[in-house]
Amino acid sequence: MESVETARLLGTQWFVAESSASTPDGVPVTAILTLGYDAFRQRFVGTYISSQQTHLWSYVGQLDAAGTALTLETDGPIHGNPARTTSYREVIEVVSSDHKVMRSMILGPDGEWFEFARAEYRRAERPSPR
Secondary structure, eight states: OOEEEEEEEETTTEEEEEEEEEOTTSOEEEEEEEEEEETTTTEEEEEEEETTOSOOEEEEEEEOTTSSEEEEEEEEEETTEEEEEEEEEEEEEEEETTEEEEEEEEEOTTSOEEEEEEEEEEOOOOOOOO
C-alpha cells in the first residue's frame, strides 16, 4: 500500500504527521501520529489514531544511544479480538534525512516480538514553484 505523509512541528515540542492512503479495495485511510519529549517523565510520548480504528494508541518510548531509532511501546487490542489486549512496539529508525523505516511488532504468547508491519518512508521531491 502506498501513502503520502505530511509532517510538521507544532511549536518546538511536538511532531505531527498525517498520512493518507487507500486500502487495496479502495477504502480511504487517514492516520495521525503525534510525538514529543516529556521532560518530566524523561521519555518520548505520542499518540496514533486511524480512520480504520476506534482505539487511541498512547505511546511511551526512548531514543537509542545513536539517536537514530525511537522505540515506542503501548498496549492495545488484538486484531480480530478487541476484547483482549497485548503489548505492541513501534520502532522508527531514521536511515538518512530522506529515508525512515517504521516497524510494528506485537508480543506473542511465547514472549517473543513478531514484526507484522514495516513501512519505508522516502522524502518526495517538491515540485519547483512556477
